[in-house]
Amino acid sequence: MSIPFELPPEDRESSPYTGYTRAHWETVADGLLASAWRWSTPGCSLLDLPGRPSRSGVRSDGLEGYARTFLAAAFRGAGAGGADPHGLLERCARGLDAGTRTPGRDDTESWPSILDHDVQGQPMVESASVALGLRLTAPWLWRQLDAGVQDRAEAWLRGALRHTPAPNNWYLFPFTVAGFLESVGRGDTETAAARARALELLEGWYRGDGWYADGDGRAFDHYNGWALHLYPMLDAHLAGDEELSAHLGARLRTHLDGYALMFGADGAPLHFGRSLTYRFATAAAVGLGALTGHTPLTPGTSRRLVSGTLRHFLDRGALTGDGLLSLGWHGPHEATLQSYSGPASPYWASKAFVALLAPAGHPLWTAREEPAPVEEADRVLALPAPGLLLQTTRADGIVRLHNHGSDHVRPHEGESAAEDDPHYGRQAYSTRTGPTAAGNVADNHLSVQVRGVGSVRRRIHPLGAGHGDGWGWAASWHRPVFTDGPPMVPGLRVESVTVVRGRHELRVHRVIGAPDGARVTHTGWATGPEEPLVSQLHGLHGWEDGPEPVRAPGGTAWTRWARLPRLGGRAGGTSVHLCLAGLTAAPEPAPLADAVTRVRVDGDRVEVTWARDGARTRVEFDPLRVFLLE
Secondary structure, three states: OOOOOOOOOOOOOOOOOOOOOHHHHHHHHHHHHHHHHOOEOOOOOOEOOOOOOOOOOHHHHHHHHHHHHHHHHHHHHHHOOOOOOOOHHHHHHHHHHHHOOOOOOOOOOOOOOOOOOOOOOHHHHHHHHHHHHHHHOOOOOHHHOOHHHHHHHHHHHHHHOOOOOOOOHHHHHHHHHHHHHHHOOOOOHHHHHHHHHHHHHHHHHEEEOOEEOOOOOOOOOOHHHHHHHHHHHHHHHHHOOHHHHHHHHHHHHHHHHHHHHHEOOOOOEOOOOOOHHHHHHHHHHHHHHHHHOOOOOOHHHHHHHHHHHHHHHHHOOOEOOOOOEOOEOOOEOHHHOOOOOOOOHHHHHHHHHHHHHOOOOOHHHHOOOOOOHHHHOOEEEEEOOOOEEEEEEOOOOEEEEEEOOOOOOOOOOOOOOOOOOOOOOOOEEEOOOOOOOOOOOOOOOEEEEEOOEEOEOOOOEEEEEEEEOOEEEEEEEEOOEOOOOOOOOOOOEEEEEEEEEOOEEEEEEEEEEEOOOOEEEEEOOOEOOOOOOEEEEEEEEOOOEEEEEEEEOOOOOOOOOEEEEEEEEEOOEEEEEEEEEEEEOOOOOOOHHHHEEEEEEEOOEEEEEEOOOOOEEEEEOOOOEEEEEO
16 A cells, blocks of 8 residues: 655665665654644644544543654654754654643643553553653753753653552553653652662563563563563663663563564564554564664564564555554554554554664664565474464465463453453464454354353463474463353363464364363464465364354454354363364465374373374373374
């Protein structure tokens, strides 16, 4: 689709995969900002972008517009040594002045006050963008302000230090505010306490493999890159804190070693987790690693990933006709959003422009682009700490994530605290498909049906993960939750194992404690009629029906209307169910039935023999063990 501003010519010599250079990044930043700032108030303190308001209200949304575009302008200006050809920093300075004169007033320009997270707390989120923007542009903006404006700005920002954040990555917002205040000589015991508390929590949230939980639960998603790594690592880099940089940088390096596999050959990130309307912010950690040097990736691979993701969304309609980022994925898509999403929310995509802090002569911009990891070879990678299993296929450039460890159920919530969450509850996600919308048949899901009511998966309990040469596995268990009628069936439990080889996915489930008359269904990948994708599902054991095609009229982020295959069978007491699943862009792929020559189920042991080489996959329960016998 066309982009509503002119880009520089492609450079296929230095960027053979994307054609994008640093000049493209600067032009996109300028274009996004020019389009958004057309909607500013006269005093430039709020950007009232068109669209449905978030739950925080239009004034908070207006602050969100200011703060998030200011962050992009700051990355753009700081990376260019203070150059501000379009006067954006001057407008941001005017907005800071106007917004902090009478915080909390219901007038044209005043910013909302920063309160606790559960009392219209969104301004605390935006305070971090304001503070980071001021820190990055201090020589050209902050130091040029009158002392009175500086004092008012500090007074407003300190609201983030004096109120309670949400119990997750939000603690990094007062951390970032405090870092700015200390950087301009306004630190004290209050700023020191905010920073110490955030770093203390961060240590507790680190689970290994380069992954942080987003709070005390088991939410692992893109917040790792665009928040949990970004804020503290960038703070240490800007402060020149070598000890903290080395500590956090080692984790960032480890994170990127696996995270680099989560981008498809078309530049798409995995459609997994919440806040996906932030789009190319998914590449922020890659740019951060290149900037700080804490990365296992070459500069050419890093640019391939960040530019590929930026181009992916620009080429697929993320911008409206007047140059605004829409609420959605490619174009507008309601099911991608959360209740906190407002018209300016997509501008957290600004975090991708952290790459512009690397100056024009940096290897990130001068090295020749190299292939993305998915373009080099088929890969299987298990990440035991978050309970994720990655599977990539070079032939079609698709990345698949099998989720056996990430959910969005907070520790204090019961198993049935909420209804189905498509962004976490599915067994698998990819760079070419999205989950079906709530209210539609769930894709990649085993559902236990009791008295005609199907279950959903909420809290996920990981059982382990591992990989070998060309294969890998991950496993978990969950208590099926029923959103209609009684929420749970006592003693009911599902243990699930995914084993991958090549493009094939062996899915093994043991259902324990199912009441008489219960049934199970299992679905595969959801695809649309206009997509060059094939979704396959083949029952191996424990199924009576299917696979039958079922419809999801709510579609996905890729297609307005979707279909998916479904198996059905009986359950009662303890039962074992096996199937093969596959998602491929290969034309006329071989039937999944041809991939396996023998299936044996003997009590708590399952063994599958693969047709291609006679190797056997064995899954044992009690205790859980997974083998590949060659």
